[in-house]
Amino acid sequence: MNSSSYDTASLAIKATEQLRAITVLEVALALLGGYAFSILSMHLGGPKVPLVGLRSIFESRYLANWRFFRNAGSVLNLGYGKFHNQAWKFARADTDMLVLPSQYVEELRSLPSQVASPTVAHAFNLSGGHTNMNIILKNNLHFRTLQEKLTPNLSRLTRPMQDELNYACKIDLPECEDWVAIKPYYTILRLVSRISARIFLGLPYCRNEEWLEISTEFTENVFVSLVVLRLFPRYLHGVLAWILPSTWIGASYIRRAQKLLVPEIKKRQAALAKKIESGNDDVSDDPNDNNLLNWMIQLGNNIETKPHDLAHLEVVMSLASIHTSQMNAVHVLYDLAALPGYIENLREEIVQVIKEDGPWSKWDKNSFYKLKKLDSFMRESQRFNPPSLLSYHRVILQDIVLKDGTLLPRGSHIAMPVNAIQNHPSVTPNPEVFDPLRYYNLRQRDGENHLHQFATTEPNILNFGHGKHACPGRFFASLEIKNILVRLLMDYDWKLPEGQGRPENLKAHEFIFPNQKATLLMKARPKNLSVLVLGEGEA
Numbered sequence: 235m236n237s238s239s240y241d242t243a244s245l246a247i248k249a250t251e252q253l254r255a256i257t258v259l260e261v262a263l264a265l266l267g268g269y270a271f272s273i274l275s276m277h278l279g280g281p282k283v284p285l286v287g288l289r290s291i292f293e294s295r296y297l298a299n300w301r302f303f304r305n306a307g308s309v310l311n312l313g314y315g316k317f318h319n320q321a322w323k324f325a326r327a328d329t330d331m332l333v334l335p336s337q338y339v340e341e342l343r344s345l346p347s348q349v350a351s352p353t354v355a356h357a358f359n360l361s362g363g364h365t366n367m368n369i370i371l372k373n374n375l376h377f378r379t380l381q382e383k384l385t386p387n388l389s390r391l392t393r394p395m396q397d398e399l400n401y402a403c404k405i406d407l408p409e410c411e412d413w414v415a416i417k418p419y420y421t422i423l424r425l426v427s428r429i430s431a432r433i434f435l436g437l438p439y440c441r442n443e444e445w446l447e448i449s450t451e452f453t454e455n456v457f458v459s460l461v462v463l464r465l466f467p468r469y470l471h472g473v474l475a476w477i478l479p480s481t482w483i484g485a486s487y488i489r490r491a492q493k494l495l496v497p498e499i500k501k502r503q504a505a506l507a508k509k510i511e512s513g514n515d516d517v518s519d520d521p522n523d524n525n526l527l528n529w530m531i532q533l534g535n536n537i538e539t540k541p542h543d544l545a546h547l548e549v550v551m552s553l554a555s556i557h558t559s560q561m562n563a564v565h566v567l568y569d570l571a572a573l574p575g576y577i578e579n580l581r582e583e584i585v586q587v588i589k590e591d592g593p594w595s596k597w598d599k600n601s602f603y604k605l606k607k608l609d610s611f612m613r614e615s616q617r618f619n620p621p622s623l624l625s626y627h628r629v630i631l632q633d634i635v636l637k638d639g640t641l642l643p644r645g646s647h648i649a650m651p652v653n654a655i656q657n658h659p660s661v662t663p664n665p666e667v668f669d670p671l672r673y674y675n676l677r678q679r680d681g682e683n684h685l686h687q688f689a690t691t692e693p694n695i696l697n698f699g700h701g702k703h704a705c706p707g708r709f710f711a712s713l714e715i716k717n718i719l720v721r722l723l724m725d726y727d728w729k730l731p732e733g734q735g736r737p738e739n740l741k742a743h744e745f746i747f748p749n750q751k752a753t754l755l756m757k758a759r760p761k762n763l764s765v766l767v768l769g770e771g772e773a
């Protein structure tokens with residue numbers, strides 16, 4: 235090597251070393267800056283209320299978020315315990331959550347959704363921009379249809395619900411003359427998805443295997459995506475969504491639903507137009523016409539009823555309805571298996587209603603209303619296993635000053651710690667006790683017979699929200715879950731496998747899921763005790 239090439243080589247080495255030093259320095263500074271920003275943004279940005287969930291003031295937003303992801307209950311109980319009459323906040327990786335006590339429910343429920351929007355909050359909370367959930371922001375056709383059509387028609391829907399449940403039991407439940415192990419999470423998911431499909435689409439589409447796959451798997455992928463995205467700052471969500479398989483798969487389910495349903499939607503729209511043209515606007519002369527899709531077609535205007543949007547909405551409505559109802563039914567079954575003494579109690583109540591109203595296959599909404607012990611068990615099970623520890627989500631779209639002077643700044647995301655509120659001893663005495671008849675007993679009090687039901691909401695019982703934006707599908711959910719439980723309790727015995735306790739719930743962020751892997755043992759009861767034969771043939 236001559237001296238000039240030696241000089242060049244040593245210069246190159248020096249330059250590389252300097253570059254490396256600069257790069258390391260820059261990266262270190264960027265990390266430090268990011269760390270400082272993540273701390274300062276929590277303390278100086280957002281609403282000026284106490285910040286809960288940090289172990290020290292030097293802890294970053296991402297560590298706080300990780301703790302919330304692992305054990306949201308401890309953060310929410312701590313905050314509610316300390317500040318249960320005032321607003322406080324905790325930091326998520328993607329936003330600050332402003333947590334309010336339930337004393338503000340009455341004041342907030344009167345605000346229009348242009349001021350405090352539940353829908354914008356749901357879309358944000360479900361990472362709507364990356365999970366295909368932003369369709370709910372387009373219009374409120376789905377909400378109107380559930381309120382104006384589904385709930386008022388529940389009595390007419392009982393028969394198709396039972397018909398589909400009977401079909402599902404034949405196909406999806408095992409022969410079990412002797413004890414057989416099943417995974418209730420998946421078995422009940424099949425039952426619920428079939429019933430929902432019958433009511434959302436009607437025959438024969440509800441039996442289409444591709445639809446059943448789309449309507450359940452879309453939800454699973456949305457939840458995987460949002461649980462992962464929420465671990466990272468919002469500015470990374472776009473890139474992450476691009477590489478996360480669950481987001482592509484979720485999107486592919488929407489495309490598949492559109493391919494499957496759009497031709498059928500166009501057919502139904504053309505048939506309706508023809509009927510109206512011929513002067514016959516009685517669109518519900520065939521019982522199979524009573525389904526969510528037909529109702530959306532009838533109620534929506536031209537912009538709301540674009541076939542691709544309706545197909546998309548059918549999938550999104552399945553997300554709102556299937557796993558929420560399935561989780562409640564699975565929790566009830568786990569709780570009953572852990573408290574087997576109550577199963578007989580519930581069976582006696584069912585037999586009593588059969589004596590009064592005739593066979594299950596002839597029951598209407600009012601017969602189910604008489605299952606007050608079952609209703610109480612479902613509500614108590616929901617108190618112990620709520621689907622979410624946070625509810626009453628709203629995004630504030632303009633500054634609001636509440637009557638006591640609390641400022642809810644424009645852009646803030648508010649929510650209520652529903653489980654901490656419900657389990658406060660002033661709301662639920664002895665909250666640590668699982669009392670299956672808690673709400674049944676409350677309903678025996680003068681003037682309270684119609685209160686304390688699974689689907690009734692109260693300012694302190696917010697698992698379905700409260701007020702005009704409360705879950706519009708809750709009465710349907712209650713009827714669907716009761717139908718399934720009546721069938722499962724009357725036709726089968728249930729028990730936990732030897733030596734196993736009540737399966738533990740799984741938790742991620744504020745969400746609580748029943749254990750997916752747990753098994754229960756089931757065994758068919760004698761045919762003469764089946765709900766399919768009791769009371770049948772009697773005048």
Ligand code: HEM
Binds near residue numbers: 370626698699703
């Ligand atoms: C046990 C079952 C269910 C639970 C625990 C549940 C819970 C909730 C909650 C907490 C909300 C938010 C209320 C608020 O904003 O304050 C909600 C909204 C909603 N739920 Fe349910 N739900 C259930 C079943 C259903 C079913 C079966 C359907 C459909 C048939 C449904 C459709 C909806 C819709 C469309 C919304 C409104 C979303 C929006 O604002 O666009 N839900 N639900």
